[in-house]
Amino acid sequence: MVVVCYHGHSSQQAAAWLAGQGFAAVYSLDGGFTDWQLRHPDRVEA
16 A cells, blocks of 8 residues: 655655554655656646
8 A cells, every 4th residue: 555645744654554553565655746746747637
């Protein structure tokens, strides 16, 4: 499971909580959606 937020801070906390609830494969997208948008503009609709 990949958890995403705008900047990557809240998703880290959410991913840690989910892992604590027993989810085995939980990840937070580093840099969040804003970084993803900068690195992969062709994959984001305007």
